[in-house]
Amino acid sequence: MPKVLPSVGAFTVQCAKCFKWRLIPTKQKYEEIREHILERPFYCESVQEWRPNVSCDDPEDISQDTGRLWAIDKPNIAQPPPGWQRLLHIRGEGSTKFADVYVIFLFIVFVSLRV
16 A cells, blocks of 8 residues: 655745745645636735745745655646635555545534533
8 A cells, every 4th residue: 555645845836927936825825826826827926915025036935856745736726615625645656646635624613611
């Protein structure tokens, strides 16, 4: 049975102008960008929403190297509905598929205790 590797360690998006990789601070923000990437391309200036003064003139946040496993996500996939989350589990070496994608329902249980 193939070993399952840990899930995503960092979310990044490549600038459509300079092709530099920019770290995205949250999975939610990444999903928002990915959902509309074809009609609204991502540019380094988009990072200014959470990191002021970033431009194509700045060094990239992260670069592709052999120390990490890189995967390119499909563009323009709609976000899961509220209360649901998309999970990506990368498969290990020797597997016939690269990863498994799950959409799961997240629920919160509130417990009221009387003392």
